[in-house]
Amino acid sequence: MKERKEFAKYVSQNVLGTVGVSLYILADTYFIAQAVGPNGITALNLVLPVYSIIFAFGQMIGIGSAIRYGIAKSQGSEEKDLLFGNAIFFVFLASALFMLVGALSPEQLLRALGADEVIVAVGKNYTRIFMCFAPCFMLNHVCNAFVRNDGNPTTAMIATLFSSFFNIIFDYILMFPLEMGMEGAALATAISPLLGVAICAIHFFSKKNQVRLQFREISFSRLKQCCQVGFSAFVGEFSSAVITMAFNFMLLSLAGNMAVAAYGVIANTALVAVAVFNGVAQGSQPLISRSYGRGEKRITKSLVKMAVVTAFALSILVYVTVYGFAEKITAVFNSEGSVELARYSVPGLRIYFLGFLFGSVNMVGAVALSAMEKVKEAFVISALRGFVLILICVLLLPQFFRMNGVWMAFPVTEFLTLGVLGAMLMKSAAQKNAVQTGVEK
Numbered sequence: 001m002k003e004r005k006e007f008a009k010y011v012s013q014n015v016l017g018t019v020g021v022s023l024y025i026l027a028d029t030y031f032i033a034q035a036v037g038p039n040g041i042t043a044l045n046l047v048l049p050v051y052s053i054i055f056a057f058g059q060m061i062g063i064g065s066a067i068r069y070g071i072a073k074s075q076g077s078e079e080k081d082l083l084f085g086n087a088i089f090f091v092f093l094a095s096a097l098f099m100l101v102g103a104l105s106p107e108q109l110l111r112a113l114g115a116d117e118v119i120v121a122v123g124k125n126y127t128r129i130f131m132c133f134a135p136c137f138m139l140n141h142v143c144n145a146f147v148r149n150d151g152n153p154t155t156a157m158i159a160t161l162f163s164s165f166f167n168i169i170f171d172y173i174l175m176f177p178l179e180m181g182m183e184g185a186a187l188a189t190a191i192s193p194l195l196g197v198a199i200c201a202i203h204f205f206s207k208k209n210q211v212r213l214q215f216r217e218i219s220f221s222r223l224k225q226c227c228q229v230g231f232s233a234f235v236g237e238f239s240s241a242v243i244t245m246a247f248n249f250m251l252l253s254l255a256g257n258m259a260v261a262a263y264g265v266i267a268n269t270a271l272v273a274v275a276v277f278n279g280v281a282q283g284s285q286p287l288i289s290r291s292y293g294r295g296e297k298r299i300t301k302s303l304v305k306m307a308v309v310t311a312f313a314l315s316i317l318v319y320v321t322v323y324g325f326a327e328k329i330t331a332v333f334n335s336e337g338s339v340e341l342a343r344y345s346v347p348g349l350r351i352y353f354l355g356f357l358f359g360s361v362n363m364v365g366a367v368a369l370s371a372m373e374k375v376k377e378a379f380v381i382s383a384l385r386g387f388v389l390i391l392i393c394v395l396l397l398p399q400f401f402r403m404n405g406v407w408m409a410f411p412v413t414e415f416l417t418l419g420v421l422g423a424m425l426m427k428s429a430a431q432k433n434a435v436q437t438g439v440e441k
Contacts, residue, residue: 003287003299003302003303003306004306006287007283007284007287007303007306007307009153010148010153010283010284010286010287011279011280011283011284011307011310012283013153013154013156013157013283014148014153014156014157014279014280014282014283015275015276015279015280015283016157016160016161016279017144017156017157017159017160017161017279018160018275018276018278018279018282019272019275019276019279022271022272022274022275023164023168023272025051025189025268025271026268026269026271026272027167027168027171028044028167028171028185028188028189028268029041029044029264029265029268029333030332030333031171031172031175031176031185032044032175032182032185033332033333033334033335034335035175035176035181035182036122036181036182037335037336038257038258038261038336038338038341039118039119039122039257039261040122040123040182041261041264041265041333042115042119042122042257042260042261042264043110043115043119043122043123043126043182044123044126044264044268045244045248045260045261045263045264045267045268046110046113046114046115046119046123046248046260047109047110047113047123047126047127047130048240048241048244048264048267048268049113049240049241049242049244049245050098050109050113050127050131050241051130052237052238052240052241052244053098053237053238053241054095054098054131054134054137054138055137055141055237056233056234056235056237056238056240056241057091057094057095057138057234058091058137058138058139058140058141058142059141059145059230059233059234059237060227060230060231060233060234061087061090061091061094061138061141061142061223061226061227061230062087062091062138062141062142062143062144062145062146062230063141063145063230063233063282063285064226064227064228064229064230064231064233064234065083065084065086065087065142065145065146065226065230066083066087066142066145066146066148066149066286067149067226067229067230067285067289067370067371068083068225068226068229069083069084069146069149069150069211070149070286070289070290070293071289071290071292071293072293073149073150073210074289074290074293074294075293075294080210080212081212081214082212082214082216082217082219082222083222083226084142084146084211084212084213084214085212085213085214085215085216085218086217086218086219086222086223086226087142087146087223087226088139088142088213088215089215089218090223091135091138091139091141091142092135092138092139094138095134095135095137095138098131098134099131099132099134099135101131102127102128102129102130102131102132102134103128103131103132106123106124106125106127106128106131107120107124109127110123110124110127113245113248114245114248114249114252114260116257119257122182123182125182125183125186126182126183126185126186127186128186129183129186129187129190130186130189130190132190133190133191133193136190136191136193136194136197137193139193139197140159140163140193140194140196140197140200143159143196143197143200143201143204144156144159144160144196144200145282146200146211147159147200147203147204147211148282148283148286149286149289150203150208150209150210150211151208151286152203152208153283153286155199155200155202155203156200158199159195159196159197159199159200160196162195162196162199163192163193163194163195163196163199164192166188166191166192166195167188167189167191167192168188170184170187170188170191170192171184171185171188171189173188174187174188175188228375229370229371229375230370231370231375231378231379231382233282233367233370235366235379235382235383235386235387238386239382239385239386239387239390240274242386242387242390242391243386243390243394243410244263244267246390246391246394246395247263247267247394247406247409248260248263250394250395250398250406251263251403251406254398254402254403254406255344255403258338258340258341258344259344259403261341262341262344262345262348263344263348263406264333265329265330265333265334265341265345265348265349266345266348266349266352266407268333269322269329269349270352270353270356273315273318273322273353273356274363276314276318277311277314277315277356277359277360277363277364278363280307280310280311280314280360280363280364281307281311281363281364281366281367281368282367284303284304284306284307284364284367284368284371285367285368285370285371287303288300288303288304288307288368288371288372289371289372291303292371292372300372304368307364307368308361308364308365308368311360311361311363311364312357312360312361314360315356315357315359315360315361316357318353318356319353319354319356319357322349322350322353323349323350323353326345326346326347326349326350327342327346329345329349330342330345330346330349333345344403347404347407348403348406348407351404351407351408351411352407352410352411354411355410355411355412355413355414355415356414357411357414358411358414358415358417358418359385359410359414359417361418361421362381362385362414362417362418362421365381365421366378366381366382366385369381377424380420380424381417381420381421381424384413384416384417384420385413385414385417389412389413389416389417390409390410390413393408393409393410393412393413394406394409397409397412
């Protein structure tokens with residue numbers, strides 16, 4: 001009973017926080033659609049992979065270090081005091097490259113991502129601004145993960161929600177009353193993580209805080225250990241970049257900019273679903289890490305089961321909602337009433353979102369494996385769904401099903417990955433039974 005109450009608290013609050021993050025990206029898309037039209041959505045979707053890569057590094061370092069912190073804390077190890085400062089040092093180091101590219105060559109980056117000159121003109125300043133704020137995005141991931149793993153999911157949730165609401169409000173103010181267009185959207189998005197960091201700082205200055213900011217013994221070896229357990233979080237975000245780029249290039253070859261705009265509607269709506277399942281995964285992770293670190297096998301197994309069941313139940317709700325409201329979801333972003341945009345988006349939503357019936361379990365499974373230091377297994381699941389299978393599917397399926405084949409790539413990938421995850425769990429259970437039988441003999 002105690003585990004269920006704690007699980008409900010951590011997961012519900014983390015889902016609210018991660019959904020808040022996705023809503024500000026959705027708000028970006030909506031406001032850009034109203035202010036700029038389909039070209040603005042196309043530009044946003046072409047640079048969306050860059051967001052994902054920035055978030056991927058921030059999450060790998062932040063969540064990986066926080067997982068190590070949670071395990072070290074439960075074991076009473078002094079290592080816990082060295083992890084926060086180490087993480088902050090390396091996120092600032094990692095963000096330097098993004099700042100340079102954003103400041104010096106946003107046009108070249110957009111062209112490399114498939115933009116024509118019309119889209120480059122629309123998106124170059126947006127790209128320059130948000131990439132220059134890469135350290136803020138990464139630092140926010142680190143602070144939020146440590147607050148959550150220090151036993152304060154409420155403050156982590158509040159930090160995420162308030163920064164998201166700030167973004168939405170200032171999106172509107174900067175884009176419409178102040179008429180700053182895409183540049184206004186970029187500024188609102190870039191500044192909002194600073195509010196999240198400021199709210200997390202409330203915990204760091206509280207009496208309950210056990211996180212120590214120390215920059216002694218900065219270590220690549222420690223970073224490597226943290227990144228190993230945070231790698232599934234990295235792959236989860238980085239795969240979004242790979243998937244988006246693969247989809248964008250395939251759609252450009254099939255139907256041009258309007259198809260990419262349709263994918264922008266689908267991908268940004270899907271971010272809300274991804275946020276829900278990431279919320280379940282990341283919310284349960286500190287509890288799984290703690291019980292695993294204490295050697296509480298029964299509780300660890302129970303927590304993983306609760307996370308999987310919760311994610312799958314939510315995936316059914318998400319799919320039924322999107323299937324029933326596909327036309328209305330498309331209409332929200334179709335400010336110019338484009339028939340072509342609607343023709344691509346509506347069936348795309350209904351096919352693409354089937355993937356979450358399987359992907360919800362895969363996402364939770366990968367994070368749970370990382371939380372239990374099963375690095376190889378977590379890597380295999382994350383790599384299959386994030387790189388290997390999705391790229392094969394997005395290249396092959398359109399050859400037979402054209403546009404529908406692009407939308408089918410995601411559900412087919414997640415279904416096949418779920419089969420691999422199930423086989424892994426069955427093999428692990430068989431090995432455990434064999435060991436127990438040997439001990440009994």
